[in-house]
Amino acid sequence: MTNFPRPRRRLLAAPAAAVAAATLLAACSGGTEAEETTDASGTPAAAQDVVFALKEDPTCLDPQQTSMTTSLNIGRQLTDSLLDQDPETGDIVPWLATDWSVNDDATAYTFTLAEGVTFSDGTPLTSDVVAANFDAINELGDAASLASAYLAGYTGTDVTSETEFTVSFSEPNVQFAQGATTMSLGILSADSAAATAEERCLAVVGTGPFVLDDYTVNDSVTIVKREGYDWGSELRGHTGDAYLDSVTFPIITEASVRTGGLESGEYDLIQDVPYIDEARFTNDEYRLYAAANPGVPNSFVINTAHGLMGETAVRQAITKSLDRDQINLLTGSASGQAPTSVLTSSTPGYTDLGDTLAYDPEGAAALLEADGWELGADGIYERGGETLTFTVTAFYAQDVLEAAQMQLADNGIDMQINMVAVGDFFGAIATGDYDALGAGLTRTDPDALRVMLSAESTGRWGIVDDAELEALLQEQAATVDTAARQAIVDEIQQIVAEQAYVIPTLETVQLHASAAAVDGLTFDSAARFNLYDAMVVG
Amino acid sequence: MRRLLNPVTLLSALVLVVTLIAVIWPGLLAPYDPFDSVGDARLEAPSAAHLFGTDALARDVFSRVVYGARLSLLAAVLATTAGAVLGGLVGLISGTAGGRVDFAIMRVIDVMLAIPGILLALIVVASLGFGAVSIAIGVGLGATGSFARVMRAQVMRIRNEEYIEAARTMGLRRPTILFRHVMPNASQPIVAMASTELALAILAVSALSFLGFGAQPPTPEWGSLVSDGRQFIATAPWLSIMPGSVILVVVLAVNGLARNLGGNR
Numbered sequence: 001m002t003n004f005p006r007p008r009r010r011l012l013a014a015p016a017a018a019v020a021a022a023t024l025l026a027a028c029s030g031g032t033e034a035e036e037t038t039d040a041s042g043t044p045a046a047a048q049d050v051v052f053a054l055k056e057d058p059t060c061l062d063p064q065q066t067s068m069t070t071s072l073n074i075g076r077q078l079t080d081s082l083l084d085q086d087p088e089t090g091d092i093v094p095w096l097a098t099d100w101s102v103n104d105d106a107t108a109y110t111f112t113l114a115e116g117v118t119f120s121d122g123t124p125l126t127s128d129v130v131a132a133n134f135d136a137i138n139e140l141g142d143a144a145s146l147a148s149a150y151l152a153g154y155t156g157t158d159v160t161s162e163t164e165f166t167v168s169f170s171e172p173n174v175q176f177a178q179g180a181t182t183m184s185l186g187i188l189s190a191d192s193a194a195a196t197a198e199e200r201c202l203a204v205v206g207t208g209p210f211v212l213d214d215y216t217v218n219d220s221v222t223i224v225k226r227e228g229y230d231w232g233s234e235l236r237g238h239t240g241d242a243y244l245d246s247v248t249f250p251i252i253t254e255a256s257v258r259t260g261g262l263e264s265g266e267y268d269l270i271q272d273v274p275y276i277d278e279a280r281f282t283n284d285e286y287r288l289y290a291a292a293n294p295g296v297p298n299s300f301v302i303n304t305a306h307g308l309m310g311e312t313a314v315r316q317a318i319t320k321s322l323d324r325d326q327i328n329l330l331t332g333s334a335s336g337q338a339p340t341s342v343l344t345s346s347t348p349g350y351t352d353l354g355d356t357l358a359y360d361p362e363g364a365a366a367l368l369e370a371d372g373w374e375l376g377a378d379g380i381y382e383r384g385g386e387t388l389t390f391t392v393t394a395f396y397a398q399d400v401l402e403a404a405q406m407q408l409a410d411n412g413i414d415m416q417i418n419m420v421a422v423g424d425f426f427g428a429i430a431t432g433d434y435d436a437l438g439a440g441l442t443r444t445d446p447d448a449l450r451v452m453l454s455a456e457s458t459g460r461w462g463i464v465d466d467a468e469l470e471a472l473l474q475e476q477a478a479t480v481d482t483a484a485r486q487a488i489v490d491e492i493q494q495i496v497a498e499q500a501y502v503i504p505t506l507e508t509v510q511l512h513a514s515a516a517a518v519d520g521l522t523f524d525s526a527a528r529f530n531l532y533d534a535m536v537v538g
Numbered sequence: 539m540r541r542l543l544n545p546v547t548l549l550s551a552l553v554l555v556v557t558l559i560a561v562i563w564p565g566l567l568a569p570y571d572p573f574d575s576v577g578d579a580r581l582e583a584p585s586a587a588h589l590f591g592t593d594a595l596a597r598d599v600f601s602r603v604v605y606g607a608r609l610s611l612l613a614a615v616l617a618t619t620a621g622a623v624l625g626g627l628v629g630l631i632s633g634t635a636g637g638r639v640d641f642a643i644m645r646v647i648d649v650m651l652a653i654p655g656i657l658l659a660l661i662v663v664a665s666l667g668f669g670a671v672s673i674a675i676g677v678g679l680g681a682t683g684s685f686a687r688v689m690r691a692q693v694m695r696i697r698n699e700e701y702i703e704a705a706r707t708m709g710l711r712r713p714t715i716l717f718r719h720v721m722p723n724a725s726q727p728i729v730a731m732a733s734t735e736l737a738l739a740i741l742a743v744s745a746l747s748f749l750g751f752g753a754q755p756p757t758p759e760w761g762s763l764v765s766d767g768r769q770f771i772a773t774a775p776w777l778s779i780m781p782g783s784v785i786l787v788v789v790l791a792v793n794g795l796a797r798n799l800g801g802n803r
Contacts, residue, residue, distance in 0.1 A: 256771045274769050276581070276594065330580060330595055402756050403595055406574050417755050 048225075048245040048536055050268040050518060053252040053261055057218045060201035062192075063183035064137055064147045069442070069510075070271070072183050073528050074249065077223055079186030079206030082111055082130070084233035085178060085444065087525040090348045092177050095233040096125065096187060096207065106172040106480045107153075109180075113163040117231050119189035120211045127165040129190045131157035134167060136193045137185075143197050145459055149451055150179025152477075172478035174485065175447040182526070207231070209242040209532045221249040236532055237520060243535035262286070262513055268536070269514040269521070275333045281513045289512040290335040291527035294347040295443035296452055297339040298400055300392055300436040300503040303463040307435045308390055313371040315500035318390070320364035321411035322404055322505065324357060331399045332506050339504035342449065342496045349446035349489040356497045357504065361411050368412070381412045389414035394438030395425040400506050401438050429461060437461050440508055444525040446489040449496060450477055464501045550794035557788055560607040568601035573756050581774045590780035594770065599763070603781050606758035610747065611788075613674040614739040620678030621739075622732045625685020626725065632686065633693025633724075634716055644690070647683045655680030656742055663751045670743075670759070673751055677742045681735050688731055692724035733796035737789045744785050760785050 060066045063075025082097040094100070097111040117125040137147045138154050153169040160166065169176070179185055189205040203212055209232065210223040224246045230239060250267070252258045258270040259277050273281060273288070281288050300318070304310045324338035332338075337345065340354040373381040373388060381388035390413075392401055398419055405415045417438075420428070428434045439461070441448045450473040453462045464470075472492050479485040496502050510527050520533040560567050570576050575596035576588075584591040590599035632643040650658065659676030666672035696702065697720060705715050746752065747761025755762075760781050767777025 255769050259772060276770055276773055280772065329578070330575075398755055399594060405756060406595065409574070419754060 048243055049248070050244060050246075050534070050536060051248045051250065051266065052269040052531075053258045053267040053271065054221075054249045055255070055258065055272040056253060057251050058215075058221060061212065061215060061221070062188075062197075062200040062204050063186045064133070064188065065140065065144045065197060065201065067146050069528065073271075074221055074223070075186060075204070076183040076208075076524070076528055077210040077247070077531050078204060078208040078212055079183055079188065080117075080208050080231065081182060081186050082180045083177060084235050085181040085525045086235055087523060090444070090525065092181060093234055095181070096231065097180075100177075102177065102480075104480065106174045106176070106478065107169045108166050109176060110164070110166045113165075114231055115163065117207055118228075119205050119207050120226055121189055121191065121205045123189055123191075125187065125207055126162050127157075127159040129193070130187055131159050131165060132190055132193045133185075133187055140197060142458055144184075146182075147179075147184040149457070149459060150176060150182065150185055172480070174477055174480055175445050178445050181524075183528070210244075210247065213246070218251060220251060223247050223249075232532060236530075237522070238533060242532050243520070244531060247531060259513075262515065265515070268518050269512065271512050273511040273513045275331070275509075275511065278334050278511065285516050287514045287516055287518065287521075289510075289514070289521060289523065289529075290333055291510045291512075291523045292336065292344060292346045293440060293442045293508045293510060293527050294344055294525065295448040296342060296441040296502060297344045297504045298397055298438070298440040298506040298508050299339075299342070300404075300438060300505065301452060301462040302436050302501055302503065303432060303434050304465060304501070305432070305463045308388065309435050311371070312499060313367045314388065314390075315503070316498075317364040317367050317411075318408065318413060318415075319357065319497075319500040319503045320360040320367070321408050321413055322503070323359040323407055324505065325359070326407070327400060327403045327506055330403045331397075333509035333511055336507050336509040339507045341493050342502045342504055343446055343493060344507045347446060347448070348444065349486060351490045351493045353493060353497045356494070364411055364413075375412055379409070379412060380414045387414060388412065389416060390435040391416040391418050392436045392438045393418045393420060393425060393428050393434045395420055395422050397438060397506070397508075404505055432463060436503070438505075442526055446492070447477060449473065449489075449492055449502075453496070453501060462501055466495070466499070466501070469495050469499075469501075544798055546794045547798040550791040550798070553787060553791035554795060557607060557611065557791075560604045561611050564605045564608065568598075568604040570598035570601040572597065572601040572605040572758055581770065581777075583774075584776050584780070591774065591776045593766070593777055594774075599777060599780055602758040602763060603760065603784050606760050606763055606781070609670045609753060609757065610743055610760040610785075611740065613670045613743045614677070614736060616671075616674035617677035617739045617743060618681065618732050618736045620675065621681030621735065622685050622728055624678065625682040625687075626689045626721075626728050628682065629686040629689025629691075630693055630716065630721060630724070633690040634697060634712075634720065636694075640690075643686075647686050650683040651687075655738075656745060659742060659746060660749075660751075663746060668751050668754075670753055673743055673746045676746065677739050680742065681739065685728060685731065685735075688727055689724060692727055693720055696720050696723050730796070733799075734793065737792040737796065740785065740789050740792065 054070055056070050058071035058074055059068060060071055061074055063072055063079055066072060080096050082095060083100065084093050084095040086093060096114055096117060098114045099112040100109060102109050113125060113127060134151060134154065134157050137144050137151055141148055153171045153173055155168045155170050158166045158168060186206060192200055192205045202215060209226055209229045211226050213222040213224045215221045225242050225244060227241060229241050232239060255274045259273060261267040262270045302309050302315060308314045328336055328338040340352050340357060341350055343350045368381055373383045376382040392415060394401055401417045405417060408415045441452050451457050451459045453464055454460060454473045455470060472488055476485050476488040476492060479488060514521060517536050518534060519537045520535050522530045522533055524530060576592065576598055578596060579592050580594055580596040582588055582592045588598050588600065590603060593599055628643060632640045658680040662676035662679055663672050666675065702715060702719055705719050744761035747759040748765040752759045752762050763781035764778045770777050
């Protein structure tokens with residue numbers, strides 16, 4: 001799951017258009033605040049319409065296809081999933097499926113659907129619809145990269161009755177239960193599932209607590225309450241309809257316009273507050289939501305088949321030359337912490353490898369010198385006329401890269417930054433033409449490392465030739481026993497961190513803010529928000 | 539002499555001399571390394587130690603502005619030169635050839651003038667790729683149209699002068715007349731125009747760099763410095779205001795000098 005925590009701020013001509021759009025939208029939404037009159041705290045006020053400023057155009061609203069956090073966030077409000085996951089404990093609980101079971105080798109999952117659930121177009125939720133959804137995802141393949149990854153090895157859905165079905169896999173798929181809690185496997189209506197990929201991007205019909213009202217590309221998205229909704233999971237704070245009548249999402253790419261708009265009351269909620277503005281919204285007038293991204297932290301994901309990256313000593317020297325605490329201090333959230341493993345501390349299965357990832361410039365120098373590198377006149381290591389340099393290709397978090405670049409330069413390693421557009425980033429992945437990628441991968445399961453590093457993964461970013469690691473990555477995906485799997489996952493993290501196949505830089509914290517009057521915004525295990533329990537209080 | 543003692547001229551000249559030093563020997567002016575942090579003092583307000591304050595990575599903003607002068611100004615000079623040379627040549631050909639050739643060339647120039655220069659530059663940069671050189675080419679191409687117009691008008695005036703007639707009757711070949719007699723006499727307005735265009739080019743180059751078409755980080759450019767400061771505008775406004783003011787002052791200085799030395803003839 002690609003996380004897009006901070007977009008590349010230097011967008012092309014979009015900022016001007018966004019500012020114009022912001023002004024227009026602000027003018028349209030002026031009425032909502034005036035109507036909020038009730039003052040009894042904790043109870044809904046009269047008008048339950050909020051404006052939630054997004055940082056980017058969602059591009060594709062279909063949660064099964066998209067990998068953008070912004071679109072997944074909207075998709076969550078429109079669709080429900082078979083299961084739900086407690087963000088605190090990681091426990092999997094029923095949702096659209098009231099009951100579920102898995103066979104011993106994790107190749108077949110049997111679900112029982114709740115009765116009386118309908119899509120917003122009036123059609124009922126049946127086993128056939130779910131089967132059609134999974135079949136459609138399987139056909140979309142790479143176009144639905146996340147959902148396909150959750151359904152890895154999918155062989156078909158066997159419908160046994162109106163409400164009972166079995167999803168089968170050709171090989172063990174332990175992570176499917178967690179995958180089934182995500183909006184990527186949110187269930188769409190039969191019509192939506194049958195529509196073309198392009199049609200689904202613009203409009204999807206789900207069973208969710210909100211219904212899509214309008215989507216104007218690069219301008220705004222509007223969702224309205226689904227009347228008669230009554231099938232939230234046990235993790236929700238109430239039953240019945242959502243509290244909010246409507247949510248308007250204007251697309252405001254400039255962070256300063258979003259923060260300014262929240263201060264002036266144009267927006268009730270804003271997505272992606274810059275860390276630097278944290279203090280500004282830490283008071284009684286606002287609520288600040290900090291949610292750490294689980295999965296692989298923001299890192300240099302190495303291509304060992306390119307340039308100097310094949311040399312273990314060079315990679316290890318890079319990881320030892322990074323002072324992650326200082327990077328966190330300079331570019332991270334006040335509520336965040338420096339990464340201490342190749343999984344973030346909020347990810348299930350995380351192992352503390354703080355010692356391996358400690359700042360150790362002497363150790364780095366010793367490694368390089370043992371390998372024949374010598375400090376050149378310009379303070380950068382050289383070996384036989386070759387300079388110790390590598391390039392990181394990225395499309396966001398430029399400040400993190402610049403901070404790392406300064407530290408590496410201080411320790412004799414030249415790092416070049418190649419900031420590119422999103423398309424060029426994935427283009428580089430397709431051609432394999434990079435030393436390292438600067439990115440993270442949001443996933444509430446240690447399987448994120450397999451997705452990122454396995455030679456068989458469709459989402460392979462790190463090019464690594466390590467048979468032992470590959471075997472372990474496959475083994476953890478097929479191990480049902482929790483303790484046994486944890487032991488494998490520990491070993492994987494140890495190898496990846498020690499061999500510096502992934503060099504973590506920062507644990508990304510997603511920071512959102514709202515006016516104090518907005519209450520009840522909750523987050524799922526992957527730090528994505530849920531608006532079902534949200535309301536405007538007096 | 540009177541013109542040189544004009545306070546505006548003096549002040550402009552002084553600013554440009556300092557700017558020139560920044561372009562050639564940035565190390566003389568910059569008190570710190572523009573690429574490295576100065577301890578943990580991040581987002582500090584302007585002070586005696588840090589004239590323009592420090593940025594989010596605790597780098598001295600003044601030093602970054604000084605080092606940013608080279609790319610920003612060289613791109614502007616390159617753009618103006620390219621525009622003047624290319625536009626001058628087109629105008630020269632158009633003015634001398636006359637007839638259908640003139641008509642055809644001028645319609646193309648009309649089309650170029652109809653497209654705003656910055657938009658033309660955007661198109662060029664988007665197709666050539668990011669970087670200072672493509673920005674210079676883009677901005678230069680955007681300025682070509684007006685240079686061509688001015689050159690053509692001059693050539694059309696001069697080609698009917700008596701000394702051109704005389705040269706022709708003496709049997710000089712056309713290229714000789716063009717480059718030895720017409721061009722030197724027609725180029726003076728082009729030079730005057732180039733000095734004012736330079737100010738516009740600095741603005742255009744900074745605008746494109748602001749939009750993210752410039753050099754890769756951490757190389758500083760004036761436009762990208764303003765842009766990088768944007769996200770801190772509410773908490774640390776100097777990050778954008780300081781480099782922005784420098785652009786303003788330099789553009790005013792170029793303009794002031796151009797007007798007082800070249801414009802009021």
